[in-house]
Amino acid sequence: MTAEKSPVRRAVIPAAGLGTRFLPATKAVPKEMLTVVDRPAIQWVVEEAAGAGLDDMLIVTSPAKKAVEDHFDRAPELEAVLEAKARHDLLDAVRHPTGIARFHFTRQGAPLGLGHAVSVARHHVGDETFAVLLPDELLADGGRALSRMIAVAADTGSAVVALREVPRDQISSYGCAVPAGAVSADGVVELAGLVEKPPVDEAPSQLAVMGRYVLPPVVFDRLDVTPPGRGGEIQLTDALATLVDGPGLVGVVVASGSYDAGQRLDWLRANVELALADPDGGGEVAAMVAAALDRARPTPDPRPGGAR
Ligand code: G1P
Numbered sequence: 001m002t003a004e005k006s007p008v009r010r011a012v013i014p015a016a017g018l019g020t021r022f023l024p025a026t027k028a029v030p031k032e033m034l035t036v037v038d039r040p041a042i043q044w045v046v047e048e049a050a051g052a053g054l055d056d057m058l059i060v061t062s063p064a065k066k067a068v069e070d071h072f073d074r075a076p077e078l079e080a081v082l083e084a085k086a087r088h089d090l091l092d093a094v095r096h097p098t099g100i101a102r103f104h105f106t107r108q109g110a111p112l113g114l115g116h117a118v119s120v121a122r123h124h125v126g127d128e129t130f131a132v133l134l135p136d137e138l139l140a141d142g143g144r145a146l147s148r149m150i151a152v153a154a155d156t157g158s159a160v161v162a163l164r165e166v167p168r169d170q171i172s173s174y175g176c177a178v179p180a181g182a183v184s185a186d187g188v189v190e191l192a193g194l195v196e197k198p199p200v201d202e203a204p205s206q207l208a209v210m211g212r213y214v215l216p217p218v219v220f221d222r223l224d225v226t227p228p229g230r231g232g233e234i235q236l237t238d239a240l241a242t243l244v245d246g247p248g249l250v251g252v253v254v255a256s257g258s259y260d261a262g263q264r265l266d267w268l269r270a271n272v273e274l275a276l277a278d279p280d281g282g283g284e285v286a287a288m289v290a291a292a293l294d295r296a297r298p299t300p301d302p303r304p305g306g307a308r
Helices: 041-051 063-071 076-084 088-099 114-119 144-156 168-173 218-224 236-244 264-277 282-296
Strands: 010-014 056-061 102-107 130-133 159-165 175-179 188-196 207-215 249-253
Touching: 010 041, 010 114, 041 056, 041 063, 041 130, 041 144, 056 063, 063 102, 076 088, 114 218, 114 236, 130 144, 144 159, 144 207, 144 249, 159 175, 159 188, 159 236, 168 207, 188 236, 207 236, 218 236, 236 249, 264 282
Parallel strands: 010 056, 010 130, 056 102, 159 249
Antiparallel strands: 130 207, 159 207, 175 188, 175 207, 188 249
């Protein structure tokens, strides 16, 4: 994948969560390794970051996530077998993930929340602006939205969060933006704050934080003094809200579709839509889906007045 040189190089991908929403599938398999079309969900996220020009990925894991580390490492025994069988197509597919970027892994240590997971990246990130990508969200846009966020961060010097308008009854599942003004024609909005998972009747807007962030390194200082918030966890949202006093906080409303791959139905939608969009085979998938819908439709009752 080629990408323009980006002023932001490092991506932090928190992947230490338990994946309880997908049990029993995630009993022995990390949720980030569940397949979306032809590759694990986390590979889509890494490819998105690489598409935005990021070439250094720090994945924050827990002891149960060895498969994630193995996926981005070489597999000498498997490669030797494929080489001996001259399966060059498969060999390329097996080697591809390793070459997408430079990979680093660190452990979260204790499940203290998303803010804590990001804070353990401090050592690796140092004094640079960096991106955070939550692997539950799939964008599959080749990094377009993230590139735009990086450009807005470079222009404004502010922290930038991706936003998506959601139905009011869903806002309490997300971080919620407090807009300081109107959303511009190109989808940029200055924020006066963020609230983590507010009750619907207290939500300041329907703009949900959607798992992509471009952050200045000062966020690490803020995370260090962020007390536990919603759910008793150290919330990234709470630390970001404090950036209003400082570098500032800007939202970029993401127009392209995204999938919440941490939700069963949306994970299924990601599989269907991304398979349909695949240039090699999308047509076959469309025919398969049409046939499945036909079979699922109730057969009309041929009797006069029968059910249709
Ligand atoms: C996290 C964030 C939340 C954000 C969401 C996006 O919540 O805390 O602000 O809106 O990701 O997916 P989680 O889904 O991990 O509970």
